[in-house]
Amino acid sequence: MRINSFLLLAGLLAFLFSAxxxxxxxxxxxxxxxxxxxxxxxxxxxxxxxxxxxLDSFSSSIETSSSSWEPYSYGELIDKRDGQTYKTIxxxxxxxxxxxxxxxxxxxxxxxxxxxxxxNNEPDSCAKYGRLYLWSAAMDSxxxxxxxxxxCGDWKYQxxxxxxxxxxxxxxxxxxxxxxxxxxxxxxxxxxFSQYANASTKNFNSIVKYWLSGNNDDIQKLPQDSIxxxxxxxxxxxxxxxIFNATxxxxxDDIHKRSSHFIRCVKDDKIIQVEHGEMTDERDGQVYKTVxxxxxxxxxxxxxxxxxxxDSSSDSVSWCSDNVPENCTKYGRLYTWNAAMDSxxxxxxxxxxxxxxxxxxxLPGACPKNWHIxxxxxxxxxxxxVNNFATDLKSASDWVDDGNGTDILGFNVLPAGIGRxxxxxxxxxxITYSLDEYSVISDxxxxxxxxxxxxxxxxxxxxxxxxxxxxxxxxxxxEAFE
Numbered sequence: 297m298r299i300n301s302f303l304l305l306a307g308l309l310a311f312l313f314s315a316x317x318x319x320x321x322x323x324x325x326x327x328x329x330x331x332x333x334x335x336x337x338x339x340x341x342x343x344x345x346x347x348x349x350x351l352d353s354f355s356s357s358i359e360t361s362s363s364s365w366e367p368y369s370y371g372e373l374i375d376k377r378d379g380q381t382y383k384t385i386x387x388x389x390x391x392x393x394x395x396x397x398x399x400x401x402x403x404x405x406x407x408x409x410x411x412x413x414x415x416n417n418e419p420d421s422c423a424k425y426g427r428l429y430l431w432s433a434a435m436d437s438x439x440x441x442x443x444x445x446x447x448c449g450d451w452k453y454q455x456x457x458x459x460x461x462x463x464x465x466x467x468x469x470x471x472x473x474x475x476x477x478x479x480x481x482x483x484x485x486x487x488x489f490s491q492y493a494n495a496s497t498k499n500f501n502s503i504v505k506y507w508l509s510g511n512n513d514d515i516q517k518l519p520q521d522s523i524x525x526x527x528x529x530x531x532x533x534x535x536x537x538x539i540f541n542a543t544x545x546x547x548x549d550d551i552h553k554r555s556s557h558f559i560r561c562v563k564d565d566k567i568i569q570v571e572h573g574e575m576t577d578e579r580d581g582q583v584y585k586t587v588x589x590x591x592x593x594x595x596x597x598x599x600x601x602x603x604x605x606x607d608s609s610s611d612s613v614s615w616c617s618d619n620v621p622e623n624c625t626k627y628g629r630l631y632t633w634n635a636a637m638d639s640x641x642x643x644x645x646x647x648x649x650x651x652x653x654x655x656x657x658x659l660p661g662a663c664p665k666n667w668h669i670x671x672x673x674x675x676x677x678x679x680x681x682v683n684n685f686a687t688d689l690k691s692a693s694d695w696v697d698d699g700n701g702t703d704i705l706g707f708n709v710l711p712a713g714i715g716r717x718x719x720x721x722x723x724x725x726x727i728t729y730s731l732d733e734y735s736v737i738s739d740x741x742x743x744x745x746x747x748x749x750x751x752x753x754x755x756x757x758x759x760x761x762x763x764x765x766x767x768x769x770x771x772x773x774x775e776a777f778e
Contacts, residue, residue, distance in 0.1 A: 390485065396427070433449075570706070600629050605635065627712035686709075
């Protein structure tokens with residue numbers, strides 16, 4: 297009995313040590329698991345690899361739980377750098393500061409003694425509202441706390457347009473001026489947050505009360521527009537910010553980096569689950585790699601189904617890049633918009649219901665059974681996870697002009713366009729000639745697509761003529777998992 301107890305204790309200790317895992321230097325937490333939930337008559341899967349990560353136990357912040365309001369939960373954060381205490385709030389799977397950051401980041405700029413300041417230069421305003429920061433200070437461009445924001449913004453250049461581009465990979469969470477184990481909000485963070493807040497008036501009012509004001513109007517009545525920095529860079533002059541107005545939350549990417557705004561940090565506790573597998577298209581027997589990222593399952597290759605239709609100007613409405621058959625095998629086929637959407641209803645007779653938000657609209661299109669053409673919002677969810685950082689979705693080879701990616705998620709975007717310089721993917725949303733007027737049912741000449749290029753770090757959302765030939769990626773129907 298004594299021996300068995302010893303073995304039990306040893307086994308328990310071994311499990312605990314193995315469960316801790318190794319620290320993932322990338323800063324993003326991936327859990328690669330078996331994709332048993334994907335099994336059906338046309339799919340199979342295999343585990344590729346497993347990543348795990350643990351936070352440093354000697355963190356510069358301490359968090360404790362406190363009372364809660366459904367569906368919110370308050371806690372407390374002590375910033376060990378200066379001893380300040382902040383209220384925190386858990387909203388769904390996210391944990392945010394419920395007060396504005398007030399750490400005195402004193403790195404000088406070319407024109408200022410400090411890159412953070414109190415409102416109206418009144419010290420009492422810092423205690424009441426938190427500090428205002430340049431974007432370079434938010435990102436910790438001087439790398440005082442972490443190298444992940446190094447050289448982002450204009451902390452040492454007089455002319456903002458002479459600055460180097462931000463060389464970070466923001467989806468990983470840039471610590472910036474936040475306490476250790478917390479980060480400046482990413483695109484994924486603010487997308488999730490704003491979608492929840494804007495879902496209903498009740499949600500928005502609750503966010504204003506519990507998140508924006510920390511349930512204490514006397515402390516958090518802000519003296520100017522409620523603008524909060526993110527780690528998303530548009531270009532050398534502008535960055536993205538989260539903005540509150542009277543009725544909703546908006547996301548703007550044209551906020552000048554030399555303007556000063558507030559910071560709310562997000563806790564580093566998000567886990568992205570990634571599963572790799574494959575599926576078989578029963579129409580022609582072709583096998584495709586798949587990748588489940590979060591709750592979405594995408595083809596990890598471009599569709600290569602030969603759409604059986606011709607039009608008045610061509611003997612086909614889908615073809616191989618450069619008219620080379622081997623290119624179809626590698627890059628998939630190129631489709632006109634009508635072929636991608638299966639406008640003739642040759643493959644799928646089903647027509648998608650028209651939602652209130654056109655950006656939620658999907659169509660089965662030319663995709664296999666139980667798969668569909670992704671909606672704009674499905675693309676936004678995917679791109680939010682990588683902060684619109686194209687490199688993380690692009691293949692590690694084939695792109696020209698040093699445009700190769702890291703393909704960190706196994707999404708494998710290959711350059712199927714002319715000259716191997718770009719690739720675009722159709723969406724179901726059409727556009728009229730009238731500015732900002734969108735449609736999913738009328739027969740217009742243009743439609744939206746998402747485009748990757750060899751010389752652009754981001755993913756562009758643009759409109760193109762529907763007779764152009766672009767790629768198709770399919771997403772698995774949600775009901776197919778039930």
